[in-house]
Amino acid sequence: MTDHTGVEGLLRELAPQALGVVVRRYGHFADAEDAVQEAHVAAAASWSADGVPDSPLGWLVRVASRRMADLYRSDEARRRREDVAASWSKTPPDPASGQDDTLVLFFMCCHPLLAPSSAVALTLRALGGLTTREIAAAFLVPEATMAQRISRAKRTLADGGASFALPDVAAGAQRLSLVLRVVYLVFSEGYASSGGPDLTRLDLAAEAIRLGRLLHELLPDEPEPTALLALMLLTEARRPARTAAGGALVPLADQERARWDRTLIVEGTSLAAAALEQGPLGEYAVQAAVAALHDAAPLYEDTDWERILSLYTVLERMTDNPVVRLNRAVAVAMVEGPDAGLALVDELAASGALARSHRVHAVRAHLLEQKGATAAARAEYVAAAGGTDNLRERDYLTLRAASLRPGSD
Amino acid sequence: MRFMLLQNYGGVEADCAPMDKWSPEEVRAHIEFQQTLNHRLEELGELIDAQGLAGPDQARIVVSDGTSAPLVTDGPFPESKELLAGYRIVEVDTPERAVEIAAEISAAPGQGGAAIRQRIEVRQVMSAPDPEV
Numbered sequence: 001m002t003d004h005t006g007v008e009g010l011l012r013e014l015a016p017q018a019l020g021v022v023v024r025r026y027g028h029f030a031d032a033e034d035a036v037q038e039a040h041v042a043a044a045a046s047w048s049a050d051g052v053p054d055s056p057l058g059w060l061v062r063v064a065s066r067r068m069a070d071l072y073r074s075d076e077a078r079r080r081r082e083d084v085a086a087s088w089s090k091t092p093p094d095p096a097s098g099q100d101d102t103l104v105l106f107f108m109c110c111h112p113l114l115a116p117s118s119a120v121a122l123t124l125r126a127l128g129g130l131t132t133r134e135i136a137a138a139f140l141v142p143e144a145t146m147a148q149r150i151s152r153a154k155r156t157l158a159d160g161g162a163s164f165a166l167p168d169v170a171a172g173a174q175r176l177s178l179v180l181r182v183v184y185l186v187f188s189e190g191y192a193s194s195g196g197p198d199l200t201r202l203d204l205a206a207e208a209i210r211l212g213r214l215l216h217e218l219l220p221d222e223p224e225p226t227a228l229l230a231l232m233l234l235t236e237a238r239r240p241a242r243t244a245a246g247g248a249l250v251p252l253a254d255q256e257r258a259r260w261d262r263t264l265i266v267e268g269t270s271l272a273a274a275a276l277e278q279g280p281l282g283e284y285a286v287q288a289a290v291a292a293l294h295d296a297a298p299l300y301e302d303t304d305w306e307r308i309l310s311l312y313t314v315l316e317r318m319t320d321n322p323v324v325r326l327n328r329a330v331a332v333a334m335v336e337g338p339d340a341g342l343a344l345v346d347e348l349a350a351s352g353a354l355a356r357s358h359r360v361h362a363v364r365a366h367l368l369e370q371k372g373a374t375a376a377a378r379a380e381y382v383a384a385a386g387g388t389d390n391l392r393e394r395d396y397l398t399l400r401a402a403s404l405r406p407g408s409d
Numbered sequence: 410m411r412f413m414l415l416q417n418y419g420g421v422e423a424d425c426a427p428m429d430k431w432s433p434e435e436v437r438a439h440i441e442f443q444q445t446l447n448h449r450l451e452e453l454g455e456l457i458d459a460q461g462l463a464g465p466d467q468a469r470i471v472v473s474d475g476t477s478a479p480l481v482t483d484g485p486f487p488e489s490k491e492l493l494a495g496y497r498i499v500e501v502d503t504p505e506r507a508v509e510i511a512a513e514i515s516a517a518p519g520q521g522g523a524a525i526r527q528r529i530e531v532r533q534v535m536s537a538p539d540p541e542v
Contacts, residue, residue, distance in 0.1 A: 115502045118454070141457055141500060149454025391535035
């Protein structure tokens with residue numbers, strides 16, 4: 001599904017590179033991005049009909065540059081265009097700086113000035129090499145709305161004075177974490193919508209993995225991009241088993257593990273290990289390690305909950321995120337029994353964190369069911385079903401509640 | 410996150426005559442308000458869909474037990490004020506933003522340009538679950 005071949009595959013690989021070159025030369029990210037989109041569309045038609053040119057990257061850059069020149073009709077711009085046009089025939093793009101450019105594009109598209117939904121759209125267009133129409137369809141948004149979202153994002157960047165350069169070392173780690181978050185958001189969206197009724201939708205999980213690979217190639221020595229790629233592969237590996245016929249959600253405990261993708265698990269596990277070796281330990285590395293442990297268990301009963309618990313303990317210290325504390329409570333329950341887990345859940349609920357989340361009810365329901373308190377478990381399942389904004393999750397929780405009704409087995 | 414912003418025929422809280430008593434200018438201003446709002450939401454990258462529904466007189470209510478012929482009731486209905494008149498679907502970053510948009514819709518102009526204070530029901534559209542689940 002992700003294996004793009006021929007002209008389309010080549011274009012999707014080259015478009016971000018061409019964009020990097022054009023932005024570097026002209027310094028106008030927003031216009032350059034539009035120009036490269038147009039060159040991309042032109043190339044798709046021309047190359048399919050007449051064959052791929054000898055230097056496809058040069059072709060894209062040339063056509064995009066011409067489009068840029070059209071945009072700037074003032075004298076100064078014209079002078080500049082001629083300079084640039086002259087320089088084109090002489091200097092082929094330098095692959096080393098091309099890599100830097102692609103990395104700068106990541107930082108640009110995932111800029112702190114942008115709302116997550118805008119960053120996601122811009123990243124998919126500028127770095128995923130997707131058209132506005134494809135992105136709009138993937139998110140079930142009208143094309144006009146998506147086009148506006150993208151151009152607004154670019155305006156925000158221009159107005160905020162975002163510069164086309166790598167962030168300085170001090171800001172680098174924080175900016176990288178934004179890039180990782182955007183890629184993971186794309187993955188979550190794709191993973192969540194998989195198995196839904198519309199199978200013709202673009203596979204966003206695959207797109208995210210592609211972006212994750214690109215980022216990992218650009219920053220091979222950075223542990224967190226390595227770990228994010230590992231986490232996505234290890235999660236993606238379980239996708240075939242995660243939904244039953246008709247799209248119903250199958251929880252981890254009930255998944256048919258023979259349907260997990262072994263190739264992805266092998267690759268993901270070795271990347272997860274590599275991230276741990278690279279260190280220092282980051283959030284994605286811990287999450288990837290947890291995912292690797294789940295994927296390593298031949299049966300749910302074989303899950304190494306003690307190691308998962310120690311990883312969640314580390315993660316809780318790193319993030320202080322209430323969702324992590326909740327996941328840790330589940331691991332505690334698996335190691336020490338449901339009462340220990342329930343005590344932590346109650347503590348978390350009393351602290352007021354996650355007050356509006358259905359997850360507290362869902363976890364409590366599972367733990368109560370585990371210890372045989374069916375009436376209480378049922379009430380918690382009902383509360384969780386009422387609080388979730390996820391349709392398939394609500395179906396699942398409603399079914400669980402119904403199965404605990406007095407008189408049913 | 411996606412929200413559906415719903416409005417019913419009867420949900421006008423301002424002391425305002427029904428639209429068929431408005432002057433053409435007042436009607437035009439009201440329609441323009443709706444179109445401008447939609448256009449702006451589109452420009453903000455937030456508009457997913459905006460639809461008005463045909464009037465309650467054309468509504469029909471269908472009930473069936475799956476075997477015998479369905480029972481079809483034609484309007485007008487005594488409770489037609491509770492029928493859906495139209496909706497917008499928006500995609501926003503926060504629930505607060507959905508409320509803000511609903512407030513704008515609510516303040517659509519009516520007679521003499523005064524806000525009609527339409528009741529807007531703000532409902533989140535269910536999404537798909539996270540990878541964590």
